[in-house]
Amino acid sequence: MTELSCERCGNQRAALDAAPFRDELGERIRRNICQTCWDEWLKRQMQLINHYALDVRTAEAREFLRRNVEAFLFGAGEADDIDTSQEGKITW
Template sequence: MPSPAPLQCLRCGKPDRQPISRPPFPNELGQRLVAEICSECWDEWKQRQMLLINHYGLNVRDPQAREFLVTNLRAFLFAEGDDQAEIDPSREGDVSW
């Protein structure tokens, strides 16, 4: 497999970044992530996603949970929307959404 062309990452703004090795979603969002986001920022998102899943006790098979994560992904990587969830330890176990 030829190595993918480097990109300038939309999130961190650094040139000559390594893209994500393959689309993480089988849709337009997945294509966009490969085209615009570097693998390091993607790794940062995956860490944050784990925090969100643990913090909110998300079931990733739940469509509502997936939508919540995609909304946060867009806010985190593309700075879209302003509804990025806060991880507030004082509200542990007291989250309704």
């Protein structure tokens, strides 16, 4: 099992077996993010999908999740908050 020094949690942990996306971001995640943090993202992603009732087949939903995965794992850009006071304020 490959280990890496995770950019998000700072721990030496197991890496992902494969890049989660077939692009530069996926490769960046595979090289810099541990399995534990990725699992945390998957839970967060599920919360976002449920909260915003996202249809993951749409390009808009995928773009939304991409923006959030980057913010969640790398602290880049803006994460969309799961705050019910923000409901309806999401802009596609």
